[in-house]
Amino acid sequence: MxxxxxxxxxxxxxxxxxxxxxxxxxxxxxxxxxxxxxxxxxxxxxxxxxxxxxxxxGPHPRHVVAARLRVSNSGLARAGITEPLTTAEIADLIADPPEWLVRERETYAEVLREQRIQREKE
Incomplete structure (x- = not known):
């Protein structure tokens, strides 16, 4: 048995x-x-x-905040965002993006493009 x-x-x-x-x-x-x-x-x-x-x-964990803002976890760290954020706080950042958010979104988008190109080559 x-x-x-x-x-x-x-x-x-x-x-x-x-x-x-x-x-x-x-x-x-x-x-x-x-x-x-x-x-x-x-x-x-x-x-x-x-x-x-x-x-x-929320409050949302770091990886969720990063995904909703369309930035990397490292981008959050560079911006000094160390605490969890609520949905309302995330919405405020999206509605009136500070300079760091615009810059980090561009950086993150470029990294994703490079990764996609690399996968296509393989």
Whole structure:
């Protein structure tokens, strides 16, 4: 007789990264416990109100902020953006882009172009 399969578990930090939410903004019970694969799948497909709110309004983790601003994580660092931003703060930056954002978007677009050209050559 075979043993029942044990569910895979992940740390809260891993689950938050995969869910694209800022871990310190999640509820304490999420931060303090391990997340099973089944629980994670349920969070993805049936997000509770706290998760839906975090995804909609933030604060957002660095990689999400960078993606929404269309810059690299390094570009955020060069601009001195070290804290998570909310959706409203991101919208304000997009509506009236500062000089650093315009410059970093151009740099990031150029890097993406170069990567695409390199892939086409290979």
């Amino acid at each position: 075979s043993k029942p399969k044990k569910s895979q578990m992940m740390k809260p930090s891993t689950a938050a990264l995969k869910l694209e939410v800022y871990l310190p903004a999640t509820p304490p019970e999420f931060q303090e416990g391990m997340v099973s694969r089944e629980e994670f799948d349920d969070l993805q497909h049936n997000p509770p109100p706290w998760l839906a709110d975090l995804r909609k309004n």
